[in-house]
Amino acid sequence: MPDDLSPRGPDLLSVPITVNGQERHMRLAPWTTLLDALRDTLGLSGSKKGCDHGQCGACTVILDGRRVNACLVLAASKEGSEVRTVEGLAAPDGTLHPLQQAFIAHDAFQCGYCTPGQLCSGVALLEEGHAKTPDEIREWMSGNLCRCGAYPNIVAAIGEVASR
Amino acid sequence: MQNQRIIGTPQDRVDGRAKVTGAAPYVADFAAGQPILQAHPVGSAIARGRILAMDTSRALAVPGVVEVFTHENRPRTSWFGSSWQDEVAPPGQPLRPLHDARILHSGQPIALVVAETYEAARHAANLVTVAYEEEAHHTDLGLRLGTAYVPPKTRSGTTPPPKPKGDVEAALAAAPVTHQARYSVAAEVHNAMEPHATTVIVEEGGALLIHDKIQGVMNTQATVCAIFGLAKEKVRVVTPYLGGGFGSGLRPHHQCFLAVMAALALNRSVKLVLPRDHQFFLAHRPQTEMLVALGATRDGKLTAIRHDAIAGTSTYEDHQEVVVNWTNLLYPAPNVSLSHKLVKLDIESPTDMRAPGAPIGLFAAESAMDELAEKLGMCPLQLRLVNHADTDEVSNKRHTSKELRAAYRMGAERFGWQGRPLAPRAMKDGHELVGWGMATGAWEAQMQTHHARVMLDGEGRATVGVATADIGTGTYTILTQIAAEALGLPMARVTVLLGDSLLPKAPVSGGSWTAASAGAAVDDACARLKAELLRLAQKKGRLLGATLEDLRFADGAMARWSDAGTAIPLADILGESGRDSLVADGKAGPDMLSQLRYSSHAHSAVFAEVRVDEALGQVRVTRMVQAVAAGRILNPKTARSQVIGGAVWGIGMALHEEAQEDHVLGRRMNHNLAEYHIPACADVPDIDVLFVEEHDPRTSPLGVKGLGEIGICGAPPAIANAVWHATGRRVRDLPMTIERVLGLKDTPA
Numbered sequence: 001m002p003d004d005l006s007p008r009g010p011d012l013l014s015v016p017i018t019v020n021g022q023e024r025h026m027r028l029a030p031w032t033t034l035l036d037a038l039r040d041t042l043g044l045s046g047s048k049k050g051c052d053h054g055q056c057g058a059c060t061v062i063l064d065g066r067r068v069n070a071c072l073v074l075a076a077s078k079e080g081s082e083v084r085t086v087e088g089l090a091a092p093d094g095t096l097h098p099l100q101q102a103f104i105a106h107d108a109f110q111c112g113y114c115t116p117g118q119l120c121s122g123v124a125l126l127e128e129g130h131a132k133t134p135d136e137i138r139e140w141m142s143g144n145l146c147r148c149g150a151y152p153n154i155v156a157a158i159g160e161v162a163s164r
Numbered sequence: 165m166q167n168q169r170i171i172g173t174p175q176d177r178v179d180g181r182a183k184v185t186g187a188a189p190y191v192a193d194f195a196a197g198q199p200i201l202q203a204h205p206v207g208s209a210i211a212r213g214r215i216l217a218m219d220t221s222r223a224l225a226v227p228g229v230v231e232v233f234t235h236e237n238r239p240r241t242s243w244f245g246s247s248w249q250d251e252v253a254p255p256g257q258p259l260r261p262l263h264d265a266r267i268l269h270s271g272q273p274i275a276l277v278v279a280e281t282y283e284a285a286r287h288a289a290n291l292v293t294v295a296y297e298e299e300a301h302h303t304d305l306g307l308r309l310g311t312a313y314v315p316p317k318t319r320s321g322t323t324p325p326p327k328p329k330g331d332v333e334a335a336l337a338a339a340p341v342t343h344q345a346r347y348s349v350a351a352e353v354h355n356a357m358e359p360h361a362t363t364v365i366v367e368e369g370g371a372l373l374i375h376d377k378i379q380g381v382m383n384t385q386a387t388v389c390a391i392f393g394l395a396k397e398k399v400r401v402v403t404p405y406l407g408g409g410f411g412s413g414l415r416p417h418h419q420c421f422l423a424v425m426a427a428l429a430l431n432r433s434v435k436l437v438l439p440r441d442h443q444f445f446l447a448h449r450p451q452t453e454m455l456v457a458l459g460a461t462r463d464g465k466l467t468a469i470r471h472d473a474i475a476g477t478s479t480y481e482d483h484q485e486v487v488v489n490w491t492n493l494l495y496p497a498p499n500v501s502l503s504h505k506l507v508k509l510d511i512e513s514p515t516d517m518r519a520p521g522a523p524i525g526l527f528a529a530e531s532a533m534d535e536l537a538e539k540l541g542m543c544p545l546q547l548r549l550v551n552h553a554d555t556d557e558v559s560n561k562r563h564t565s566k567e568l569r570a571a572y573r574m575g576a577e578r579f580g581w582q583g584r585p586l587a588p589r590a591m592k593d594g595h596e597l598v599g600w601g602m603a604t605g606a607w608e609a610q611m612q613t614h615h616a617r618v619m620l621d622g623e624g625r626a627t628v629g630v631a632t633a634d635i636g637t638g639t640y641t642i643l644t645q646i647a648a649e650a651l652g653l654p655m656a657r658v659t660v661l662l663g664d665s666l667l668p669k670a671p672v673s674g675g676s677w678t679a680a681s682a683g684a685a686v687d688d689a690c691a692r693l694k695a696e697l698l699r700l701a702q703k704k705g706r707l708l709g710a711t712l713e714d715l716r717f718a719d720g721a722m723a724r725w726s727d728a729g730t731a732i733p734l735a736d737i738l739g740e741s742g743r744d745s746l747v748a749d750g751k752a753g754p755d756m757l758s759q760l761r762y763s764s765h766a767h768s769a770v771f772a773e774v775r776v777d778e779a780l781g782q783v784r785v786t787r788m789v790q791a792v793a794a795g796r797i798l799n800p801k802t803a804r805s806q807v808i809g810g811a812v813w814g815i816g817m818a819l820h821e822e823a824q825e826d827h828v829l830g831r832r833m834n835h836n837l838a839e840y841h842i843p844a845c846a847d848v849p850d851i852d853v854l855f856v857e858e859h860d861p862r863t864s865p866l867g868v869k870g871l872g873e874i875g876i877c878g879a880p881p882a883i884a885n886a887v888w889h890a891t892g893r894r895v896r897d898l899p900m901t902i903e904r905v906l907g908l909k910d911t912p913a
Binding site: 040044047050052086104105134141148151154 | 176812837845
């Protein structure tokens with residue numbers, strides 16, 4: 001085993017990923033997470049880092065139609081994928097997604113830090129058809145922590161959009 | 165007469181769109197995607213001792229690493245230890261990061277790696293090696309209770325326990341019914357979703373623009389200036405959004421010091437986002453051991469109250485909270501003895517955490533009252549009513565208002581308390597035991613001096629500024645409502661600016677005082693602006709002879725109440741006077757005269773239903789009703805959210821949260837969000853919040869008492885009492901984990 005384990009400055013990889021409908025080409029070190037790539041390379045700071053361990057859900061994005069914790073995904077492994085972040089939920093003309101609107105109407109956030117992740121989880125949940133009852137919403141939304149405790153309002157907001 | 169009512173109506177958050185689109189910038193979002201140095205700390209692996217040697221050579225060899233700071237090469241800072249004392253520091257010497265080789269607690273920052281990329285900084289931090297000289301440490305409060313002491317210096321802003329009254333021991337001996345037991349609450353960690361972080365932008369000419377996770381930007385500004393010897397003009401602190409604070413952001417923490425130090429030394433912008441595990445060594449709610457003894461007559465009237473508390477603190481600061489006073493605030497008795505002591509431990513200083521002290525003391529007091537009711541064979545709610553305090557016996561003052569009786573009545577009715585069987589284990593549903601419990605909550609209504617400025621522009625738009633923070637509480641929204649109603653403008657024409665040290669001075673946002681204080685300051689600024697508008701109008705010969713009371717402000721204009729035809733758009737008054745804008749400054753603070761005569765508190769009656777799986781010991785809170793009497797409610801929508809949030813914290817305190825210490829290593833074990841469980845969506849039922857009408861012009865100019873804390877105060881004991889009612893087992897230690905509910909874990913007698 002070599003005595004010095006310092007990284008040698010690995011070659012940067014070219015990583016094309018479609019983010020919110022736009023193809024983006026990033027030059028990334030292989031150990032860069034999708035979350036850090038979105039935030040630090042693309043400057044898309046809507047996705048939040050809460051724990052960097054996949055335990056809080058603040059970094060949830062929609063990757064090829066599925067909810068993922070972006071802090072647990074290596075960006076280089078998702079070449080050619082499509083990512084939707086909180087910045088891509090509203091329509092191009094600024095019209096909010098119905099769930100964004102419902103979050104405001106139901107006061108489903110306080111500090112707002114977990115909100116991008118809650119919204120991405122909620123949007124995917126609705127698309128997956130996993131929001132039939134309040135208990136089902138509670139269970140499927142339990143990967144997204146909210147320290148302000150807005151849960152009852154989050155459940156109400158998702159339930160309202162699901163029932164439309 | 166009143167302008168159109170906006171205060172008191174449910175309004176969506178004005179920052180809602182920014183928060184649901186990801187546009188609201190939090191500390192780590194500043195300079196995202198721009199070249200900025202990234203820093204990563206190294207924490208001490210031992211709890212007590214000193215650093216013998218550090219080897220940073222391998223870290224420095226990592227490509228992209230710019231510098232590694234340690235106590236050996238740190239830049240010079242203020243010679244005075246007191247310069248580290250921030251606005252809310254308790255008595256003692258705050259931790260000075262990288263000050264010298266001493267280790268005062270595990271996880272203490274001992275080095276900072278600064279690199280061109282986050283990945284390089286994180287990796288290099290793992291390559292710093294340290295040789296320590298370890299000393300014996302003490303982290304176990306239970307083993308050190310014998311060293312408890314009364315803090316020699318009272319922490320500013322806290323009220324120490326009052327002098328004893330009567331003869332408690334004799335009264336307990338003589339009382340026909342008594343109850344005595346020990347209770348404890350584990351240390352908890354704030355764990356706001358936003359990590360503690362600081363982004364320092366070095367501007368042209370060397371001035372610093374600091375984005376710091378702080379509940380009051382002026383606290384960071386003053387502390388940074390004092391430590392680094394900088395002029396105020398050279399340091400601007402801007403934090404428009406805070407991803408939760410809950411007290412952890414009251415004091416500038418070491419990441420702020422480290423980031424500023426690195427930025428000054430390297431003359432480059434630096435971002436330091438603490439990893440989640442480091443936040444477990446930053447601040448916590450102190451572990452507290454308590455003893456409660458109650459003596460009562462057979463009809464439940466209390467004759468004696470004793471409540472002693474011993475809490476852990478660090479070796480370097482005497483962190484103090486109000487823990488035991490609540491018991492006598494809620495219940496009068498002729499014989500009372502209250503005490504609060506500290507034990508020095510080799511841990512980081514505790515810090516205020518949502519309603520510091522209150523839910524700890526009330527857990528013990530309200531559990532003890534429930535146990536007394538059990539002995540008396542009395543309804544627990546009836547026992548509270550029998551002992552209702554009409555005056556504040558702790559300070560011997562009258563209450564400005566106290567609608568607690570109404571809160572009990574409304575809460576009990578909504579919950580369906582009547583018909584609750586007195587005996588435990590009386591309700592069962594399938595494999596689950598069902599229990600109902602109740603408890604009382606209280607929190608002091610406070611005001612702090614706040615300044616505010618309002619500017620009206622030529623378009624008839626108003627901009628309001630206060631240096632306080634919206635930590636998720638809804639400050640942006642309620643201040644918009646207050647200014648809009650005062651000036652007769654639609655809310656969309658009012659912009660509120662917060663979290664900038666260039667704005668009018670305000671203290672940290674905490675203690676539930678912001679709505680009452682900042683709200684009154686904004687209202688005052690608006691009143692002065694209106695007076696100035698009237699003066700300008702009258703100079704032009706309009707509304708002659710009118711006073712402000714004669715005027716109605718509506719639809720962006722002012723007019724005599726008696727004659728709508730006199731309406732002048734506010735923008736026209738500016739135009740006629742040849743002005744682009746008009747500015748007025750306001751101020752509000754505590755009314756000292758009123759404080760001499762009155763005491764003021766928010767109260768709550770909390771009712772909880774739990775279901776306990778008899779075989780598994782798993783507790784679920786299935787219903788909760790909180791009836792809250794907290795003066796005037798500015799915005800029922802955000803107010804309800806505040807109380808729900810507090811209730812969720814109560815669930816966490818009651819069932820989940822515990823910072824677990826490995827006393828051999830003197831180190832917290834569960835320093836991540838998987839092993840330190842905060843309530844998740846599935847842990848939280850619908851929570852029913854009722855606001856009791858309480859008209860109280862004495863508590864603050866707007867009649868507001870504040871809501872940030874009251875939601876948690878009575879929730880833990882209500883849940884604990886419900887667990888007893890379900891199972892017949894009295895759990896006197898929080899959190900009520902499965903092994904405690906099943907009686908598998910011994911509790912010290």
